Amino acid sequence: MRISARARLGYRLVTYATIGLLYLPLVLIFVLSFNSARSLVWPPRGWTTRWWTTFFDVESARAALLSSARIGAVAMVIAVVLGTMLAFALQRHDFFGKQTVGLLAVLPIALPGIVTGVALRNAWVRFGWDLGFLSVVAGHTTFCIVVAYNNVVARLRRVAPNLREASADLGATPLQTFRYVTWPLIRSAVVAGGILAFALSFDEVVVTTFTAGAGISTLPQWILNNFSRPNVLPYVTVMATIVIVVSLPIAWLAQRLSDGGGETR
Amino acid sequence: MNKRVRAVLAIVSGVALLGACGGDDGGDAMSELGEGEGQVNLVAWAGYVEDGSTDPNVDWVSDFEAETGCEVNVKIGNSSDEMVELMRSGEYDAVSASGDATLRLIAAGDVAPVNLDLIPNYADVFEGLKNKPWNTVDGTPYGVPHGRGANLLVYNTEAGPAPSSIVDMFSPDSPYAGKISVYDAPIYIADAAIYLMATQPELGITNPYALDQTQFDAAIAALEAQKPIVGQYWALYTDQQAALESGSVTLGTTWQVIVNLAQGNGAKIDATLHKEGATGWSDTWMISSKAKNPNCAYKWLDHIISPEANAGVAEWFGEAPSNAKSCALTANPDHCTIFHAEDEEYFSNVYYWTTPTKECLDGRTDVECVPFSEWVNAWNKLRA
Amino acid sequence: MAGLLGAPLAWLLVVYVGSLALLVASAFFSLDELSGRVTTDPTMDNLAEAFGESAYWSLVARSVGVAAAVTIACLALALPSAYYVSRLARPWAKRGLIVAMLLPLWAGYLVKAFGLRAIFEPGSEVGGGGLLRALVGWSPGFGYVAVIATLAYLWFPYMLLSVYAGFERLPESLLDASADLGAGSLRTFRSVVMPMLVPSIAAGSIFTFSLSLGDYITVKIVGGTAQLIGNIVERALLAPNQPLAAAFTIWPIGIMVAYLVVMGRLGAFENL
Numbered sequence: 001m002r003i004s005a006r007a008r009l010g011y012r013l014v015t016y017a018t019i020g021l022l023y024l025p026l027v028l029i030f031v032l033s034f035n036s037a038r039s040l041v042w043p044p045r046g047w048t049t050r051w052w053t054t055f056f057d058v059e060s061a062r063a064a065l066l067s068s069a070r071i072g073a074v075a076m077v078i079a080v081v082l083g084t085m086l087a088f089a090l091q092r093h094d095f096f097g098k099q100t101v102g103l104l105a106v107l108p109i110a111l112p113g114i115v116t117g118v119a120l121r122n123a124w125v126r127f128g129w130d131l132g133f134l135s136v137v138a139g140h141t142t143f144c145i146v147v148a149y150n151n152v153v154a155r156l157r158r159v160a161p162n163l164r165e166a167s168a169d170l171g172a173t174p175l176q177t178f179r180y181v182t183w184p185l186i187r188s189a190v191v192a193g194g195i196l197a198f199a200l201s202f203d204e205v206v207v208t209t210f211t212a213g214a215g216i217s218t219l220p221q222w223i224l225n226n227f228s229r230p231n232v233l234p235y236v237t238v239m240a241t242i243v244i245v246v247s248l249p250i251a252w253l254a255q256r257l258s259d260g261g262g263e264t265r
Numbered sequence: 266m267n268k269r270v271r272a273v274l275a276i277v278s279g280v281a282l283l284g285a286c287g288g289d290d291g292g293d294a295m296s297e298l299g300e301g302e303g304q305v306n307l308v309a310w311a312g313y314v315e316d317g318s319t320d321p322n323v324d325w326v327s328d329f330e331a332e333t334g335c336e337v338n339v340k341i342g343n344s345s346d347e348m349v350e351l352m353r354s355g356e357y358d359a360v361s362a363s364g365d366a367t368l369r370l371i372a373a374g375d376v377a378p379v380n381l382d383l384i385p386n387y388a389d390v391f392e393g394l395k396n397k398p399w400n401t402v403d404g405t406p407y408g409v410p411h412g413r414g415a416n417l418l419v420y421n422t423e424a425g426p427a428p429s430s431i432v433d434m435f436s437p438d439s440p441y442a443g444k445i446s447v448y449d450a451p452i453y454i455a456d457a458a459i460y461l462m463a464t465q466p467e468l469g470i471t472n473p474y475a476l477d478q479t480q481f482d483a484a485i486a487a488l489e490a491q492k493p494i495v496g497q498y499w500a501l502y503t504d505q506q507a508a509l510e511s512g513s514v515t516l517g518t519t520w521q522v523i524v525n526l527a528q529g530n531g532a533k534i535d536a537t538l539h540k541e542g543a544t545g546w547s548d549t550w551m552i553s554s555k556a557k558n559p560n561c562a563y564k565w566l567d568h569i570i571s572p573e574a575n576a577g578v579a580e581w582f583g584e585a586p587s588n589a590k591s592c593a594l595t596a597n598p599d600h601c602t603i604f605h606a607e608d609e610e611y612f613s614n615v616y617y618w619t620t621p622t623k624e625c626l627d628g629r630t631d632v633e634c635v636p637f638s639e640w641v642n643a644w645n646k647l648r649a
Numbered sequence: 650m651a652g653l654l655g656a657p658l659a660w661l662l663v664v665y666v667g668s669l670a671l672l673v674a675s676a677f678f679s680l681d682e683l684s685g686r687v688t689t690d691p692t693m694d695n696l697a698e699a700f701g702e703s704a705y706w707s708l709v710a711r712s713v714g715v716a717a718a719v720t721i722a723c724l725a726l727a728l729p730s731a732y733y734v735s736r737l738a739r740p741w742a743k744r745g746l747i748v749a750m751l752l753p754l755w756a757g758y759l760v761k762a763f764g765l766r767a768i769f770e771p772g773s774e775v776g777g778g779g780l781l782r783a784l785v786g787w788s789p790g791f792g793y794v795a796v797i798a799t800l801a802y803l804w805f806p807y808m809l810l811s812v813y814a815g816f817e818r819l820p821e822s823l824l825d826a827s828a829d830l831g832a833g834s835l836r837t838f839r840s841v842v843m844p845m846l847v848p849s850i851a852a853g854s855i856f857t858f859s860l861s862l863g864d865y866i867t868v869k870i871v872g873g874t875a876q877l878i879g880n881i882v883e884r885a886l887l888a889p890n891q892p893l894a895a896a897f898t899i900w901p902i903g904i905m906v907a908y909l910v911v912m913g914r915l916g917a918f919e920n921l
Contacts, residue, residue, distance in 0.1 A: 335702035344887070344889050346886045346889060349889055350687065350886070350888075353686075353889060354913060369684065372685070373685055374684070451888075495679075496873075496874075497873065497874065498874055500869075508707045511771075511772050511773065511778065512773035512774070513790075515773070611827040638680065638682070638685075639888070641890060642698060645881060645884055645885065646702055646704040648876055648880075648884070649704040649705055649880060
């Protein structure tokens with residue numbers, strides 16, 4: 001396709017403008033973390049580094065970070081295992097109801113979080129169990145499965161099927177084929193799926209609100225609660241900036257892993 | 266029989282009906298106080314449980330934690346309905362319930378009777394708050410009074426003089442149109458009823474919580490007419506605070522604590538009471554029937570109505586304390602006068618939040634009144 | 650194979666679909682009048698309320714409208730950007746640009762919503778106001794416009810990712826062939842590129858549509874007095890009236906299942 005230089009410039013402008021717009025609110029939050037007033041209006045009332053220097057003393061922030069990390073880690077592991085299994089089952093085999101299962105695999109993300117959250121809470125309470133770590137993990141795992149499944153299935157589609165046949169022709173058992181041929185090809189997709197699942201769980205707030213009960217406070221809940229407590233609000237902007245900065249290499253890694261591997265045709 | 270006695274009789278008979286039906290059993294009151302369990306989980310109104318993190322000088326929790334070893338965890342309930350929902354889960358030990366929550370909690374068996382012998386500070390509570398229909402059923406006490414107050418009108422001092430009438434909240438040609446802030450809960454329908462009491466006396470409303478279908482429909486119509494001039498329906502107190510500080514709200518129904526917080530951030534606002542009479546609340550600290558930390562819960566109840574703590578919360582929140590001795594301890598010596606702590610006459614004109622029932626709370630027997638479940642449905646539709 | 654399928658299916662069916670079924674079933678329960686507790690006495694009242702009242706019909710229509718507007722807005726920005734990064738940008742810049750556009754996804758939903766609140770804050774004549782007000786002297790304020798803008802901002806990376814993957818999958822040879830046959834770039838775009846992109850767009854739209862349809866937190870943060878389906882569900886839950894909330898959830902469940910079926914026909918599932 002031939003694109004005129006003017007059109008090319010136009011596309012470039014739109015792209016860079018979009019990037020600019022994407023980062024505007026984030027930069028705003030970063031700047032407001034130095035605001036001496038405890039609210040989110042512009043311009044800032046004054047400047048201070050107080051919030052940054054005292055941030056690590058805020059115990060509730062540390063506890064929330066830890067809580068989110070624990071829940072995310074457990075949900076990620078279960079989701080990756082189950083999601084990968086599901087991807088293999090759907091990609092490799094034909095069976096009755098395959099379309100429906102495919103739909104089912106997407107449903108937890110396709111249905112609004114409030115539906116998932118309310119449904120899980122209702123079921124949990126009806127069975128008389130206490131809401132807590134397990135109920136939150138159950139909720140997170142459910143939508144994390146989708147992410148893990150998506151990543152592995154996308155990779156499996158790209159992996160040439162004749163590789164497996166070739167391996168079998170050469171005398172390998174299914175287990176050996178998996179270990180030496182399949183796994184190296186999908187490994188990075190599994191890891192990418194895991195990273196994305198963790199990120200999703202880390203950031204999730206709606207399902208968490210309904211399944212957490214009294215004892216759990218994840219990072220998003222901490223943020224939500226502290227936006228309601230104006231005098232801890234500036235710490236939220238600090239936390240946000242830290243999360244963004246830490247996420248940069250992780251986002252890069254996830255993208256690299258998703259792209260790589262399996263490009264055999 | 267004057268209307269006050271009729272109202273009380275109605276409440277009492279309604280409550281007796283409750284007792285007769287049994288409802289769910291909240292269990293028995295504790296007979297003996299044991300060792301603290303190490304923590305207590307509270308559901309409270311914003312500003313009721315302050316540990317210094319909002320303002321370092323506002324703290325009546327740290328000394329409690331140090332004395333009793335009970336670490337306090339508080340979940341803020343933004344409305345009575347939310348508090349009822351939270352207590353239903355059984356995960357909290359105590360709740361500061363307004364009158365429109367207490368009877369629902371008692372009927373559902375979510376709160377247990379309270380043994381007042383285990384709460385020494387109860388002795389100093391104002392007599393006018395003891396043995397009330399919303400905290401005592403069949404002579405069984407279900408909690409201790411926290412304090413009481415009225416829902417005020419907040420206004421921006423630069424937008425005009427203090428509004429004296431509730432009409433400014435509802436009239437389409439209100440000078441504050443578009444910048445009005447309304448409490449986002451079904452119980453606000455009672456405020457619309459008060460508006461009707463003043464502007465449409467022919468409807469014959471005497472108790473804003475006792476509305477027959479005609480009166481109720483009129484109240485909903487008034488609220489529909491109010492919608493175009495409303496700038497904000499606030500559920501979180503911080504939302505109204507932020508709007509007051511930014512100036513996008515210049516009139517609204519409020520609590521004194523919100524006004525104080527916004528003034529602290531420079532908002533040019535003040536609070537006033539409109540002449541038609543206001544809705545208000547008289548809150549009761551109650552103990553969950555499924556409390557995991559009942560001993561700490563009892564200790565908390567005793568602490569929050571102790572003279573110092575009650576004075577602290579009454580000043581911070583802006584309400585009348587329940588402990589008579591608190592009046593001598595408030596930083597502002599006129600606090601109790603300003604908030605009419607000893608003025609029973611004043612509070613007889615405050616319409617405390619109550620749960621509307623089918624049996625009319627004003628004593629009428631010829632009609633059925635609209636029950637709270639219908640209030641909820643109507644409010645949902647109004648906000649949709 | 651059964652082993653592979655068994656465990657995840659068990660989870661999805663038992664934990665997820667099971668709870669959904671319980672939820673829908675609970676829509677038929679009623680509340681005890683005095684205590685407000687949920688009983689198992691069956692009633693159609695909740696469904697009548699959720700599906701019979703015109704106020705809720707317009708609420709649902711508004712929610713669908715907002716979700717559609719968000720999807721279109723995301724698409725409008727994602728198409729040119731994805732095309733640029735995939736086809737026009739220098740190869741060494743490609744990865745950087747894509748990561749740059751996806752990174753905000755990691756910043757956190759709430760933080761971004763509150764950031765946008767600080768932008769849209771209308772203030773008043775007496776002062777205050779957010780970034781927009783400070784920069785251009787005016788802001789649309791809190792309402793449906795702010796909600797649509799915020800949701801589009803939040804979900805844009807999902808749409809971008811899908812559309813970008815779609816562009817990457819387009820074989821260059823096809824576009825050359827179209828040019829050889831005499832088609833101008835616009836015609837090529839319309840007749841060759843777009844049809845091949847439809848599955849990716851459909852896949853991306855699943856995220857933007859469903860995440861917007863059920864959102865209630867953004868509505869509370871930047872929506873002012875606006876209400877969408879999610880808010881009504883939350884409101885009913887806090888009443889507390891769980892059966893009524895369950896009845897309301899049947900709306901988004903029905904809409905999304907229908908949407909998924911349609912998107913599936915368009916090939917979305919192979920491109921998620």
